[in-house]
């Protein structure tokens with residue numbers, strides 16, 4: 001029951017978001033189509049009996065009811081068509097925004113690694129417009145049931161045995177539910193193949209992959225894979241549709257046959273007035289229409305329920321119960337990973353196998369280690385994108401899992417090697433990093449990131465980026481990276497600044513300049529206890545960090561200052577000497 005109420009609330013919420021006026025109009029015109037057959041049926045009996053017995057009052061009253069009912073029958077579809085078109089125009093965007101909010105507004109991104117999540121997301125994206133189209137369903141449901149009850153009462157009034165007529169709809173209802181379930185199940189079964197086809201399509205048309213695909217002549221191969229994936233998805237959908245149509249058709253044919261049979265039965269009896277006959281005939285329309293709508297509605301309810309279920313499931317996965325502990329304004333002690341274990345997939349490989357690490361407040365900490373050592377994973381946990389399987393990330397002694405993640409994120413800045421190339425204006429691409437109004441801070445951040453090239457662009461910070469826009473400017477890899485670094489530095493007074501290999505595309509000179517500025521930033525934030533975490537494969541850039549941590553298979557194997565680690569003559573010293581020799 002709770003989930004039905006939640007579904008009804010979701011639908012009404014969607015309707016309201018589409019537009020209160022349009023939603024109300026749509027509801028009214030939809031409901032009027034239920035009232036009209038009843039009005040006609042109710043009016044026709046006094047009208048006919050009045051004519052037969054010469055009662056003008058009865059004739060007038062019945063005539064008015066029939067006329068109003070018929071007017072509704074004729075006018076309602078016009079309003080319904082108009083309102084439906086307007087609803088459709090808006091509903092798909094509203095539904096898309098809801099899905100976006102679910103996916104992009106989630107406090108963590110762990111769920112993106114799970115195939116079940118991705119399949120459900122894909123299915124919801126396809127079906128969300130259905131959800132928005134069904135916004136009036138809670139009201140329609142009430143009216144359809146009322147229509148059926150009133151029709152039943154009127155039939156029973158004619159002859160009590162006729163009250164059981166609507167029950168003939170039960171087998172039809174059951175069969176139609178089965179049909180719908182088969183179709184829905186197939187949507188989920190086909191989702192992985194659809195997702196693959198979509199990925200292959202995006203890969204083929206994305207400018208970022210065009211060069212590699214063309215050089216390797218992979219076009220035909222991609223097409224073949226796309227066709228295979230699409231064929232599999234279509235076969236599953238086609239088979240399910242066939243079964244569902246067959247079962248559904250059987251269901252639909254039972255009810256009208258039974259109803260007409262029963263009517264013939266009473267029309268044969270004596271003592272029936274012409275008005276009774278007219279009412280029985282008119283009610284046939286109302287009952288058949290109500291039963292049809294009940295069947296229809298049962299299908300829609302099931303479809304909407306399944307779609308809403310995906311929505312609630314995704315919302316639950318992506319938005320677990322939020323923590324409430326506040327984020328401190330400054331760090332006094334530091335951030336600590338305590339016996340943290342974490343693995344990505346269902347296999348038993350742990351990227352972090354019980355890691356302990358302390359990042360002291362106010363320090364610049366560098367993390368080095370081989371490919372796959374777990375550096376980026378560590379960052380994902382420190383920024384709260386992922387949760388440890390066991391153990392805890394403690395922020396000044398408070399478990400991050402208990403904290404309000406949105407609030408915590410406001411205090412974290414991060415730049416990544418795999419940064420996003422936002423096709424916005426330069427200013428917007430930098431301000432994405434956390435400013436409600438883009439002020440001088442954008443310029444300051446650009447200067448910290450050594451992005452002086454922005455002044456040479458046609459419109460400076462207002463220059464549109466990306467060649468898919470008419471006036472868009474394309475940047476070099478290093479220039480894009482500087483914008484990503486500026487984005488990471490734009491947020492005022494963060495507690496944690498993470499730079500995960502942010503300088504991979506920078507030339508050594510620029511890299512040195514950027515790191516000098518990062519170090520100055522770190523010094524400026526020392527009083528607030530700010531921690532600057534640097535991840536890099538270039539040892540020359542990390543040597544000035546207050547603390548250097550060597551990670552190996554997710555475990556801390558060495559920690560200390562550059563001088564201490566060199567004196568210790570361990571892995572760090574060995575790798576440092578190796579790199580230094582390479583630069584000589």
Ligand SMILES: Nc1ncnc2c1ncn2[C@@H]1O[C@H](COP(=O)(O)OP(=O)(O)OP(=O)(O)O)[C@@H](O)[C@H]1O
Nearest residue numbers: 113344345351369370371372373374375376377378
């Ligand atoms: N999204 C993922 N799904 C599954 N496994 C992953 C994922 N990301 C990383 N891993 C695995 O986790 C381990 C640690 O990876 P991580 O990216 O943290 O290493 P890293 O030290 O940052 O490596 P690199 O220096 O190459 O960037 C590796 O064994 C890797 O295969």
